[in-house]
Structures are given as structure tokens and as C-alpha cells.
Amino acid sequence: MKVLILGGTFFLGYHLVQSAMKAGHNVTIFTRGKTNPEWFAEVEKLVGDRDGNLNALAGRRWDAVIDTSGYLPRIVRDSVSLLADATDHYTFISSISVYRDFLEAGAHEQSPAEELEDPITEDISSAYGGLKALCEHEVMVRMPDRALVIRPGLIVGPQDPTDRFTYWPTRLNKGGTVLAPGHPEASIQMIDVRDLADWTIRMVEARNTGVYNATGPDYPLTMQTLLDKCREVTRSNAEFTWLSNDFLLQQGVGPWIEMPLWIPGIGDTEKVAFMLSVNVDKAISEGLVFRPLSETIIDTLQWDSQRLDSSRKAGMALDREARLIAGWNNQ
Incomplete structure (x- = not known):
């Protein structure tokens, strides 16, 4: 395909x-030429x-278009509008953030989407999910029988710019006493970027249409299991100290960014309590598969070790972690 x-x-x-090149397709990219322009000669x-x-x-x-960079409806x-007559198939990469809320586990493709009070806002930081829902609408209206909408959850692995997953393998690799947040049995979902990319290309090849949640894995994954696997893979001497949701919130710990993958489900996070418990049966039925978690951990660590930029966008500083653990132990 082109x-x-x-x-x-x-x-x-x-x-x-x-993934597209690996599958033998001819690829054209459209960018501003500012981010990594040296890639893909x-x-x-x-x-x-x-x-x-x-x-x-x-x-x-082109035979197919994949839109990875659409955030504003206009x-x-x-x-x-330009490409509708220039392609047979249009894939829009959306997000599970389109859903109105995650008050219950199992959000599926027909669950209610976010509706913005101000539909012409362009404040992506505060209206990301609602704007993505409107973007989906623009695609489906103009290409109703030729559009594929993919709603990923947390995407992880090499090249991840968010550090939300990367924090845990790198932190466990350091060893020592590790702050483990909330409940050990809290549900976790994520998808390796390479699994998502490979599946997306297969869906495009098959000219599949409709809406699909895309996260994983295909078995119940908990925070305890994730941390144990990180410790096992890194052969770390880390020991976990589990701090309660209430204590962490009382200490002003920020969910999701400062403490990655932690969603206490109370207070300001009540609306997203089950964001990491989304239904992906439809995607799995269409061939979405997942590599072993250990492989994602190993490859993420290897990529992270080669990064030139030492700054991190998510995760807790070691000195703050130590103070919080000491405060918990001294209660």
C-alpha cells in the first residue's frame, strides 16, 4: 500500500x-519538519x-491515511476534507480519554463520550478528551464507511515522551526501599507502542472500520504484578512500602504524574477511578496481541539508558519518596 x-x-x-515499512508498504509522512527531521531517510x-x-x-x-496528530476539530x-477523495481508508488515532467518565469498570466503545460546554475551545490541556471526541466526529461524518477510529489507553515503551511507565522500571532498577502507591490489587492497563503500531497497520491492511479501544494486556494486571515484574527483570534488591491512598493525598502527592499509574479514585480522581479498567474485547477479537510485559520493561530500560536528555516529565524525586516513607513509618 501507499x-x-x-x-x-x-x-x-x-x-x-x-511497522508499515516492515510490512512492505510505501510510506509518506507529513510533518512540520521540526521534530526529528533526520529520521527515516x-x-x-x-x-x-x-x-x-x-x-x-x-x-x-494514497491507499490509506493514518492521522496521529489530530487534536483540534477544525x-x-x-x-x-482534503483527503476524503484522495484515499480509500482513513485511520484516526484518538484516546480512551473521550469517555465522559470512568465511574465503573469496563468502558466500551458505546460508552458515553465527553461533551464540552464550550465546543469551540482549543485548550487541549483542559479539554483533551472532549476535543478528541469532536475530532472523531469530524472523521466519521466525512468518511462514514471508510474510517477507523482507534482509542488507545496508556501507550508505553521505547520513545515514550511521558515517562509515566518508564518511571517504574528505572526506579526499581535503582533498588532500595520503594514507595508503592495505594492498593496492591489496583488495576493497571497499558499497551506497548510497538504492539499498537503493528496491530494498527494490520487493521489498515484489512480495511477495517469502526471504533476500537486499544489497551492491554489481555489478562488482569495489577500494580503489585507490575512492580514485582519490574523487580524481577531488573534483578533489583528493592523492597516495597505500600502507602495508603489517604496518606498520599494528605501529603499532597499528585496522582498519575508525580506518582505514575496511581489513580486513587477518590476526591478529584473519582471521575477517572476505573480509567485503567477499559474493555478491549473488540480489539482482541480483531487480532490485537501483546508481547510479554518483561520485554516491554527490558526494552524501555535499554532505550532510557541511551537518552541524552536526563530530565523526566513524570515520577517522584528520591528525596521526597524517602520523606514520605519515613513519615508513613513514624505514624
């Missing part, structure tokens, strides 16, 4: 290019801007 990827030099986009690179400069796409045709509308 595949156009809107994006392609950032995390999922990077791995989609890799072997693919066709078109430069422009989705916000007002789509000229490089005009007059071209921008997605422009891209789909």
Missing part, C-alpha cells in the same frame, strides 16, 4: 512508520502545517 502518516516522527507515529517527507498549510498534500493519492476537518 500509506500517508500525518505525523511520523514522534512516539506512536515513529513506530507506525517502522528512506521515506518520502512532505513538509507543511496542518493549521493552514496543507499544500503539499494537494493533488496526491484542523482535523480541514485534513479529512
Whole structure:
């Protein structure tokens, strides 16, 4: 196939290019030429801007388009309007954040989506899920029988820019006494970016359409299991001290970012209590498979060890971790 990827030099986009080339497809990427422009010398690179400069796409045709970089409805509308007659199939990468809430486990593809009070807002930081839902609408309206919408959960693995998963393998690798948050049996979901990319390309090849949640694994994964596996893989001497949700919140610990993958499900996080308990039966029935968790941990550690940028976007500082554990033990 001739595949156009809107994006392609950032995390999922990077791995989609890799997966498409591995499958033997001819890949074109459309970017602003600013992020990792040196990557992929072997693919066709078109430069422009989705916000007002789509000229490089005009007059071209592809068998399939994969949209990895659509966040604002008007921008997605422009891209789909231009490409609707230029492709047979359009894949939009959305997010499970489109759902109105996660007050119960098992959110599925027909669960209610977020509806924004201000549908013309462009504040992605505060309205991310609602904006993604509107972007989906733009795609489905213009290409109703040719559109595939994929809603990933937490995407992890090599090239992950968020550090939300990376924090745990790297922290366990350091050893010592490790702060473990909340309940050991708390549900965890994530998907290795390479599994998501490979499956997306297979779905595109099959011209599948409709909406699919895409996270994993295909078995119940808990925080305890994740931490144990990180300790096993790193051969660490780490020992866990489990601190309660109430204590962590009282100490002002920030869920999800400061303490990655921790969602206490009370207070400000009540609405997303079951965000890591999404139903992915539909995607699994269409061939979504998952590599062993140990492989994701090993490869993430290897990639992290080679990073030039030592700054981290998520995770707790070691001195704060130590103070919190001491405070818990001294109660």
C-alpha cells in the first residue's frame, strides 16, 4: 500500500512508520519538519502545517491515511476534507480519554463520550478528551464507511515522551526501599507502542472500520504484578512500602504524574477511578496481541539508558519518596 502518516516522527507515529515499512508498504509522512527531521531517510517527507498549510498534500493519492496528530476539530476537518477523495481508508488515532467518565469498570466503545460546554475551545490541556471526541466526529461524518477510529489507553515503551511507565522500571532498577502507591490489587492497563503500531497497520491492511479501544494486556494486571515484574527483570534488591491512598493525598502527592499509574479514585480522581479498567474485547477479537510485559520493561530500560536528555516529565524525586516513607513509618 501507499500509506500517508500525518505525523511520523514522534512516539506512536515513529513506530507506525517502522511497522508499515516492515510490512512492505510505501510510506509518506507529513510533518512540520521540526521534530526529528533526520529520521527515516528512506521515506518520502512532505513538509507543511496542518493549521493552514496543507499544500503539499494537494493533488496526491494514497491507499490509506493514518492521522496521529489530530487534536483540534477544525484542523482535523480541514485534513479529512482534503483527503476524503484522495484515499480509500482513513485511520484516526484518538484516546480512551473521550469517555465522559470512568465511574465503573469496563468502558466500551458505546460508552458515553465527553461533551464540552464550550465546543469551540482549543485548550487541549483542559479539554483533551472532549476535543478528541469532536475530532472523531469530524472523521466519521466525512468518511462514514471508510474510517477507523482507534482509542488507545496508556501507550508505553521505547520513545515514550511521558515517562509515566518508564518511571517504574528505572526506579526499581535503582533498588532500595520503594514507595508503592495505594492498593496492591489496583488495576493497571497499558499497551506497548510497538504492539499498537503493528496491530494498527494490520487493521489498515484489512480495511477495517469502526471504533476500537486499544489497551492491554489481555489478562488482569495489577500494580503489585507490575512492580514485582519490574523487580524481577531488573534483578533489583528493592523492597516495597505500600502507602495508603489517604496518606498520599494528605501529603499532597499528585496522582498519575508525580506518582505514575496511581489513580486513587477518590476526591478529584473519582471521575477517572476505573480509567485503567477499559474493555478491549473488540480489539482482541480483531487480532490485537501483546508481547510479554518483561520485554516491554527490558526494552524501555535499554532505550532510557541511551537518552541524552536526563530530565523526566513524570515520577517522584528520591528525596521526597524517602520523606514520605519515613513519615508513613513514624505514624
